[in-house]
Amino acid sequence: xxxxxxxxxxxxxxxxxxxxxxxxxxxxxxxxxxxxxxxxxxxxxxxxxxxxxxxxxxxxxxxxxxxxxxxxxxxxxxxxxxxxxxxxxxxxxxxxxxxxxxxxxxxxxxxxxxxxxxxxxxxxxxxxxxxxxxxxxxxxxxxxxxxxxxxxxxxxxxxxxxxxxxxxxxxxxxxxxxxxxxxxxxxxxxxxxxxxxxxxxxxxxxxxxxxxxxxxxxxxxxxxxxxxxxxxxxxxxxxxxxxxxxxxxxxxxxxxxxxxxxxxxxxxxxxxxxxxxxxxxxxxxxxxxxxxxxxxxxxxxx
Amino acid sequence: xxxxxxxxxxxxxxxxxxxxxxxxxxxxxxxxxxxxxxxxxxxxxxxxxxxxxxxxxxxxxxxxxxxxxxxxxxxxxxxxxxxxxxxxxxxxxxxxxxxxxxxxxxxxxxxxxxxxxxxxxxxxxxxxxxxxxxxxxxxxxxxxxxxxxxxxxxxxxxxxxxxxxxxxxxxxxxxxxxxxxxxxxxxxxxxxxxxxxxxxxxxxxxxxxxxxxxxxxxxxxxxxxxxxxxxxxxxxxxxxxxxxxxxxxxxxxxxxxxxxxxxxxxxxxxxxxxxxxxxxxxxxxxxxxxxxxxxxxxxxxxxxxxxxxxxxxxxxxxxxxxxxxxxxxxxxxxxxxxxxxxxxxxxxxxxxxxxxxxxxxxxxxxxxxxxxxxxxxxxxxxxxxxxxxxxxxxxxxxxxxxxxxxxxxxxxxxxxxxxxxxxxxxxxxxx
Numbered sequence: 001x002x003x004x005x006x007x008x009x010x011x012x013x014x015x016x017x018x019x020x021x022x023x024x025x026x027x028x029x030x031x032x033x034x035x036x037x038x039x040x041x042x043x044x045x046x047x048x049x050x051x052x053x054x055x056x057x058x059x060x061x062x063x064x065x066x067x068x069x070x071x072x073x074x075x076x077x078x079x080x081x082x083x084x085x086x087x088x089x090x091x092x093x094x095x096x097x098x099x100x101x102x103x104x105x106x107x108x109x110x111x112x113x114x115x116x117x118x119x120x121x122x123x124x125x126x127x128x129x130x131x132x133x134x135x136x137x138x139x140x141x142x143x144x145x146x147x148x149x150x151x152x153x154x155x156x157x158x159x160x161x162x163x164x165x166x167x168x169x170x171x172x173x174x175x176x177x178x179x180x181x182x183x184x185x186x187x188x189x190x191x192x193x194x195x196x197x198x199x200x201x202x203x204x205x206x207x208x209x210x211x212x213x214x215x216x217x218x219x220x221x222x223x224x225x226x227x228x229x230x231x232x233x234x235x236x237x238x239x240x241x242x243x244x245x246x247x248x249x250x251x252x253x254x255x256x257x258x259x260x261x262x263x264x265x266x267x268x269x270x271x272x273x274x275x276x277x278x279x280x281x282x283x284x285x286x287x288x289x290x291x292x293x294x295x296x297x298x299x300x301x302x
Numbered sequence: 303x304x305x306x307x308x309x310x311x312x313x314x315x316x317x318x319x320x321x322x323x324x325x326x327x328x329x330x331x332x333x334x335x336x337x338x339x340x341x342x343x344x345x346x347x348x349x350x351x352x353x354x355x356x357x358x359x360x361x362x363x364x365x366x367x368x369x370x371x372x373x374x375x376x377x378x379x380x381x382x383x384x385x386x387x388x389x390x391x392x393x394x395x396x397x398x399x400x401x402x403x404x405x406x407x408x409x410x411x412x413x414x415x416x417x418x419x420x421x422x423x424x425x426x427x428x429x430x431x432x433x434x435x436x437x438x439x440x441x442x443x444x445x446x447x448x449x450x451x452x453x454x455x456x457x458x459x460x461x462x463x464x465x466x467x468x469x470x471x472x473x474x475x476x477x478x479x480x481x482x483x484x485x486x487x488x489x490x491x492x493x494x495x496x497x498x499x500x501x502x503x504x505x506x507x508x509x510x511x512x513x514x515x516x517x518x519x520x521x522x523x524x525x526x527x528x529x530x531x532x533x534x535x536x537x538x539x540x541x542x543x544x545x546x547x548x549x550x551x552x553x554x555x556x557x558x559x560x561x562x563x564x565x566x567x568x569x570x571x572x573x574x575x576x577x578x579x580x581x582x583x584x585x586x587x588x589x590x591x592x593x594x595x596x597x598x599x600x601x602x603x604x605x606x607x608x609x610x611x612x613x614x615x616x617x618x619x620x621x622x623x624x625x626x627x628x629x630x631x632x633x634x635x636x637x638x639x640x641x642x643x644x645x646x647x648x649x650x651x652x653x654x655x656x657x658x659x660x661x662x663x664x665x666x667x668x669x670x671x672x673x674x675x676x677x678x679x680x681x682x683x684x685x686x687x688x689x690x691x692x693x694x695x696x697x698x699x700x701x702x703x704x705x706x707x708x709x710x711x712x713x714x715x716x717x718x719x720x721x722x723x724x725x726x727x728x729x730x731x732x733x
Contacts (some may be wrong), residue, residue: 014726014727015726048713051539052539053538053539053713054713073539073540076539078535078536078539080532080535080536082532082535083532084531084532084533084534084535084536085531085533086316086528086531086533087531088320089316093312093315093316094533097308097312098536098537098540100305100308101305101308101309101537101540101541102540103304103305145536146536
């Protein structure tokens with residue numbers, strides 16, 4: 001099977017600054033691939049190269065094995081981070097226009113648009129100008145603009161930013177649906193919980209280099225577990241004295257015990273049981289958030 | 303090619319639909335209509351009302367002569383109101399002023415004391431400062447009377463007087479001495495035709511300038527708006543920048559030219575109205591004498607000027623990220639076109655000066671200035687086509703350069719890049 005999108009050791013320089021350094025990943029059919037990184041890590045440049053706006057200095061980007069061409073344009077959809085549509089043009093006019101630019105026929109585009117508006121329950125916006133819509137609804141229209149022409153490769157940059165939880169769920173479901181229909185999706189975001197939910201594989205970029213890549217499961221396994229969540233009836237004393245316990249935080253819902261290494265977990269449990277009834281004891285996997293911060297270092301926090 | 307047409311159609315349709323476009327077109331059409339008919343109506347109001355001029359009865363022997371002259375005129379614009387002599391000058395003026403205040407007369411004429419036989423000097427007193435019409439009417443009437451009075455004392459008959467007064471006639475005809483560009487024609491141009499041509503050139507240079515500037519600014523601001531609203535991000539991933547830019551430029555060309563044609567039609571219809579027709583005939587102006595060639599050149603130079611400046615405006619629009627910064631950024635281009643325009647306006651009174659000849663070959667100015675030369679003088683065919691050739695070459699180079707800048711500019715956000723940054727970005731983007 002052809003890989004819809006493959007990047008091979010792609011590099012890009014702006015003057016003497018390296019924006020992207022030897023990035024390699026591939027997106028399979030029906031996969032959502034996460035592209036993570038702090039601002040300035042090279043995500044935008046990577047996406048721009050994927051979209052064919054700028055050419056890589058080194059390496060190769062192939063689309064189902066072929067190089068970039070006119071034909072590829074019509075198979076790609078893009079939801080830019082900085083949203084934008086013509087504020088004074090009617091939704092129907094500009095979306096069919098954008099779809100036409102992607103090589104769709106006007107009539108087909110119009111029919112598809114109606115389907116999507118129906119799906120998002122915003123049929124009444126068909127003849128409205130974009131500036132008349134609320135921000136959240138503009139986001140929906142923008143999303144439709146990215147997918148209207150049924151792209152094979154979809155690049156989503158911060159797809160859910162600025163949306164309320166209900167609409168986030170709606171779009172998330174839609175993205176999953178697109179994936180299940182075989183669309184290859186490059187998904188870039190800062191929001192780790194979305195990545196954990198949607199992506200199987202990710203690349204974490206830091207300062208234009210790949211610092212972590214692979215499936216989330218494997219990445220998580222490669223990071224040591226070092227956190228225990230503990231909830232007990234009575235307060236527990238003396239956990240700090242156990243060898244291997246680095247820090248104990250007490251929060252609203254109990255204690256978080258940071259371990260290094262995790263081997264002393266049983267000791268922690270016994271200590272707790274000896275003092276009180278235990279409601280919850282769990283050795284936590286590192287969250288993607290923690291992995292990200294660990295991988296890119298504290299300076300990347302925003 | 304398909305996408306080029308899509309961009310073009312979108313540009314045209316959206317422009318035609320915008321309220322501001324419709325409203326401005328309408329306003330200009332209305333203003334033109336008013337402006338073209340104003341002279342007729344103003345003339346109408348003026349002739350309706352004859353000026354009443356007061357004179358003191360018996361203050362001079364000219365009074366009866368003046369009265370007779372005024373009465374003899376078929377279309378009189380003067381009415382004499384005679385006032386009885388009150389005895390003294392002060393008393394007379396007091397009465398006359400009262401009559402002005404009551405609206406019976408607009409002014410009055412006083413005959414100054416003079417020596418015997420000499421023609422008296424007179425003073426016309428009125429509240430108005432700009433009453434030139436009445437004064438010149440009086441002057442004309444009195445001139446005739448003066449001749450009537452003075453001629454017999456010199457022993458001249460009326461025929462002799464009119465022979466002396468008959469004006470010298472010099473007819474002006476513009477001819478072409480060699481292989482001219484053809485606007486003058488074989489028969490030459492008469493004075494009326496020259497006047498029409500000058501007027502036409504004047505109007506067309508202004509229209510050319512405004513047309514180019516307005517559409518150019520629109521192109522720049524639309525591109526910047528696309529950038530600042532970030533639609534550009536989607537557009538550049540869908541269409542090649544080249545098609546996008548030229549689609550926009552050609553679209554705006556269609557918009558611009560259809561607006562011009564519409565307004566031209568408004569002007570034409572207004573001029574065809576019977577009252578305006580008769581006025582033009584009175585002024586001895588025949589618009590039909592405007593050569594086909596002049597119109598042809600006007601269109602040609604509009605077309606070329608438009609594309610030259612449109613390319614420059616598009617390039618500028620593409621490197622600006624925010625609409626607020628656009629005004630400043632387009633300044634150099636605006637100045638360039640303004641220089642050409644002002645040279646052309648100056649050149650209308652001196653179309654043969656060497657400044658005009660030289661600048662008519664400089665591409666950024668030639669759309670205005672070579673057109674002026676074609677309209678007013680008789681440049682050789684090779685001169686005209688050399689100028690057009692240079693212009694075409696420049697358009698080609700500018701289009702290519704603008705496309706390059708556009709391709710780079712649309713991807714650059716933030717501060718307006720300097721030339722150096724732009725060049726570096728071009729190299730980085732491999733454009």
